[in-house]
Amino acid sequence: MKIAIVHDWLVTYAGAERVLEQMLICYPQADVFSVVDFLEDGQRSFLNGKKAQTTFIQNLPGAKTCYRSYLPLMPIAIEQLDLSNYDLILSSSHAVAKGVLVSPDQLHLCMCFTPIRYAWDLQNQYLQESGLSRGLKSLAVRWLLHKVRLWDVRSAKGVDRFIAISHFIARRIQKAYRRESVVIYPPVDTDHFEFQAIKGDFYITASRMVPYKKIPLIIEAFSRMPDKKLIVVGSGPEFAKCQKLATSNVTLLGHQSAEILKDYLQRAKAFVFAAEEDFGIAPIEAQACGTPVIAFGKGALLETIRGIHTKQPTGLFFETQTVSAIVDAVERFEAMDGAFSPQACRDNSLRFSVLQFRQNFVSFVASEFAAFQQQKTIGTC
Numbered sequence: 001m002k003i004a005i006v007h008d009w010l011v012t013y014a015g016a017e018r019v020l021e022q023m024l025i026c027y028p029q030a031d032v033f034s035v036v037d038f039l040e041d042g043q044r045s046f047l048n049g050k051k052a053q054t055t056f057i058q059n060l061p062g063a064k065t066c067y068r069s070y071l072p073l074m075p076i077a078i079e080q081l082d083l084s085n086y087d088l089i090l091s092s093s094h095a096v097a098k099g100v101l102v103s104p105d106q107l108h109l110c111m112c113f114t115p116i117r118y119a120w121d122l123q124n125q126y127l128q129e130s131g132l133s134r135g136l137k138s139l140a141v142r143w144l145l146h147k148v149r150l151w152d153v154r155s156a157k158g159v160d161r162f163i164a165i166s167h168f169i170a171r172r173i174q175k176a177y178r179r180e181s182v183v184i185y186p187p188v189d190t191d192h193f194e195f196q197a198i199k200g201d202f203y204i205t206a207s208r209m210v211p212y213k214k215i216p217l218i219i220e221a222f223s224r225m226p227d228k229k230l231i232v233v234g235s236g237p238e239f240a241k242c243q244k245l246a247t248s249n250v251t252l253l254g255h256q257s258a259e260i261l262k263d264y265l266q267r268a269k270a271f272v273f274a275a276e277e278d279f280g281i282a283p284i285e286a287q288a289c290g291t292p293v294i295a296f297g298k299g300a301l302l303e304t305i306r307g308i309h310t311k312q313p314t315g316l317f318f319e320t321q322t323v324s325a326i327v328d329a330v331e332r333f334e335a336m337d338g339a340f341s342p343q344a345c346r347d348n349s350l351r352f353s354v355l356q357f358r359q360n361f362v363s364f365v366a367s368e369f370a371a372f373q374q375q376k377t378i379g380t381c
Contacts, residue, residue: 001369003030004086004099006078006097009067010037010052015186015281016113019165020092021046022187022354023111024360027090033081035074035096039350055080072144075151082257088369091159097153109365110159111184114169114278115176119148127213129318155176161368163361165279166300182364185304187357188240188349193260193288195346196266202229203294203330204268206261206282207275209236214274214296214321216241221246221326229331231268233261265289270333270340274321277301288349290342294329296321304352308336312344 005027024030024047030303033178034052044051055077057063057070065156070077074096081100083089089096089106094113102108119125123145124133132138153176156162162181164170170181203222207213211324215232222230226249232242235255246252253260265271271286276299283293284304295301297317305315316336350356 001088002086003032003088003090004033004083006033006081006083006085006089006091006100007052008093008095008097009035010039010047011067011111012039013043013046014093015279016092017046018281019111019113019186019357022357023090023092023361024048024050025375026365028357030090031086032081033100035077036063036067038067051327053081065108071095071148075148075155088365090193090365096155098159099151100158102158105376108158108160109163109368110161110179111163111366112169112173112231113165115172116148116152119145119152120176125212130140160372163364166301166303168303169278172333184306184360184364185352185357186281187350187354188281188288190284190349190353193262193265193285193291193349195288195342197290197342198267199269199291199342200267202231202268203270203272204231204233204264204286204291204304205272206233206265207273209234209238211238213238213273215247217274217321217323218272219245219250221323222250224323224327225249225330230265230272233264258358262289265291270294270315270330271324272330272355273301274297274326276321280304283353284317284349290346292316292333292340292345294318294326294333304348306344306348308339312348313340314345314348315340 005023023075030122032050032052035055036058037054049120057077078096078099083100087201089102091110093110093118098110123300132141160263162173162179164181164183165186167183170183173179173181199361204220207215209215216238230250232252233256242252265286266289268291270343271291271293273283273295279300283295286293293305293315295315295317297319306313309314317361
């Protein structure tokens, strides 16, 4: 069986690349394809020596730093990849990877992180955050995203089965493509984030400082609770804004190594998280350390955190992305001292372990390929 794995773009090692890494461990014989591959030498280890076969966008001016600007060309670029010699196509897609062209004799399974966020239900949020909500430039971008949606729906028809990374994303796939999907949660390195039962007197949040993560909101909430300490790990475009909002009880550490992050996660009283996530790795890493989570109650976090009404809760939710809601949630958390067992947090995190992902993914692919082969055999009788 010849296998091709198609990834959107290779420029960093983040959540989607962690999944790609495990897919390659499950199928080390697979060849890798991508729109572009600009990984530095020190970032390539997760590909196990492989280099992706790329599209013409790889060689366009400025593509290394501004590859996203070539989004209008990505649909036609991904369609030019020649996968005709492969039996099984595994696309790893949050943008265009699922749009590769396949024949009726090839099985195409798509690990879908989300339908293109900025083209579907998050379009208005994307335009506002990018300063493109009004004017001629906004009109041009809206027209482009309309065309992207049309292509996105068309290309979804070339996928035999969708794998969603959460039930939240499964609903988004259903809404965008009118397709059912199976849920296989992404892998989280729960072995690295070891359990610790003894906790300190501080809260922690950790994330890239981009608008949808709402880190300034968390900092502002703790500025209203001067008796409570907050540690903030991460860097990004909103770091300066966070610095201006931080009071003496808030410590901004910037980007930190995985080991330092783990140490803080292990000792924190709770992990505070205000984003609406498609899956959300950081809250699971916190639970793996035995640390409960105070989180915005929307999106996939409702699946990965056990709320206060469950038998063994691992966190509690707030209903709106506001300062007052976060303050109220922290106060409720402290009033429920002893309700959150560190061991329960650890046990819940193991549902998302690397081993669990590998077992679920390989089992699903094998079952689908066997059924596909049987269908082809029946068709020739």
